[in-house]
Amino acid sequence: MNPSPPLITADRVALQLAGRQLLRDISVELIQREIVTLIGPNGAGKTTLLRLLLGLTKPTSGTVWRQPGLRIGYMPQRLHIDNSMPMSVQRFLQMGQPGIKTTQAQAALDRVGAGQLLQASLANLSGGEMQRVLLARAASRKPQLLVLDEPTQGVDVGGQSELYQLIATLRDELGCGVLLVSHDLHLVMAATDRVLCLNQHICCHGHPEQVSKDPAYLALFGDTVAPYTHQHNHQHKLSGDIAGECNHSGTKSNGKNREQQ
Template sequence: MRGDFTLTHSEPLITADNLGLEIAGRQLLQNITLELQQGEIVTVIGPNGAGKTTLLRLLLGLTRPTSGSVWRRTDLRIGYMPQRLQIDASMPMSIKRFLLLGQPGLSTDAAQAALQRVGASQLSDANLAELSGGEMQRVLLARAASRKPQLLVLDEPTQGVDVGGQSEVYQLIAALRDELGCGVLLVSHDLHLVMAATDKVLCINQHICCEGHPEQVSRDPAYLELFGDKVAPYTHQHNHAHSLSGDVVDEHGCNHSGHHSHNHSNNHPDKQDERK
């Protein structure tokens, strides 16, 4: 899923240096250091209550850290996609109106182009309260990308999306990165899918447990300790599995890259919501 975009290792989009947050004597985060470059997809993973959403709030300047510092590139344009959106079903609102709401200067054409970018142009006149989970996430992604941001910040972008649609969302994110040349910082617990759709993984549990390339993190003892019961390859209803890179792996763990002809079944248990 990683596109052909070439990273530009110049001035980073955002950096955090020994970032920490303590509230009422409880240490929520400590010693978080990271850097995100233009064109780079960085994924933050961790168990429930690890501080993932809290980290996003610190990086966005919505919460003030009690230690360390955050630096953002001057005039950095940020597009933010929240994990959930509370909708009042008694107040009908079209998707077009929702995209324009609170975004002065955004034209109707730009809003329509944003929908087209995520494959949802047909939803322009639909009622926001009547969208499916997958449609809602596409619309939220379109809104986040509507001003062509330099940095996309996405909190659980596949929330409420069925298993079959989750990989499509990650493909959309990679395509947006390639088209806009933006950096992407996202929070996820879709371990199997996201590991093949990101350039760098940051695994946290109040602090950084491990970080690096997805394949490197997947073998790290700290990662295995946190997710040992969830690191089996992403499987379908047939006699093989897929590695983190998407290649076919047989029962002995041997890699069989290339195409395989059969229909995939998406009969997987539904995802459970995650508390941050």
Template sequence: MHTELLVQLKRITFGYQPAQPVLQDVSLTLRRGEILTLIGPNGAGKSTLLKIMLGLLQPQAGTVWRRDGLRFGYVPQKLHVDASLPMTARRFIELGLPPGTHTLSNRWVELTRVSALLDKPLQGLSGGELQRVMLCRAILRQPDVLVLDEPLQGVDVQGQKFLYQLLVTIRDELQCAIVLISHDLHLVMAQTDQVICLNHHICCSGTPQSVAEHPEYRRLFGEDAGLFAIYTHHHDPHRCAEHEGCTHE
């Protein structure tokens, strides 16, 4: 049971231009151990809501509460790396370590499959490799809340399965909350406790199944959008996350 409240947003309104609110009357709660998925079309306000949750933006109306001392781990949608910047993946990860930490955790380095990437320059990494490096950097902070913005963008099916397996392992071992943001309406991990369908306001929320069947969701995205390809996995995520070729379902 998810009990400890970590973040609570109440009736949030925000707009980059006063007459055009990006978010209007949005509320949500996030508890330890919970997986929350935000879905919605491009421009729906998902990333703006994320920035308000992280404290990077202040709402024009509404309230934000965060537990004292809350640690966030953030995996952005994209990372722009200067082509002339002489930085290895190892150095990039080390710069994100908490004060007083001098070594990388072998377990998380192995589970995120970045061991072979540590001494490569960031500029030489593929999109998927860079994503794993950013994820490793985020979880080595031992966050209370791990946030991933569009983590499946450009990732193939096997990469998606690996990521979902790994996220369950991270949630279980760190006992953190996880927030996933996506505009992909057809793939939601079955372990998600709550899906929020956002289009400037909350259209509907609930379990993946209930949101997929909700009339407001179908009116917004079409009847076919109700057919989620909900990923389920019945094998031990600790074992499968270590095997790149695992395709068990």
């Protein structure tokens, strides 16, 4: 039993907009030191549920309780940067957090393996570099809850596996809870404690291996998703190059299911 009170509790939450039912009858509890992954197909309401939990949208019915003074580190699904606006990574990390010193910004980047990017131009970052900078910014708030909306956007498969391992390491270092949004269960299986499968309501939930065999999950994603393993006897460089050998096994999913997601 977790001795600390929940970070966020949602009780029978529903949301209806313009006569359309977006979410219904959702109850969720987020606690410290647990990684919860929210999965579901496009249009399932994943980002909408995030907004409800964070207090950015009010539910039509049900209640959402957040621990008073809860510190949240948020990593958006994507960030659009105006290439004409000169901004360094350091400046970006300090925006909204004027108390952060250069040494603290450097430490935040070092923590996610992107220490060399402090003076780099934000507009010139690769997809993988941008995701690490966004993660560094979210973690620099020393959050009690780290909320990550599709954190592996624009990152190749090997880099995704490494990023999920990094998220688990941050959870251990910060002692925070993690709410992770994804559409791909097989890649996050080794880096999550509990899975919520969403399709306007929670279809199934539990340990990743349990959910992957649940009839509700199989109805959404099919039964062709095989376990995926990624042996790290190498390193993924931020440039995208690989140092050492790389062994992948298993299949991700059939083409039909991937396109539908």
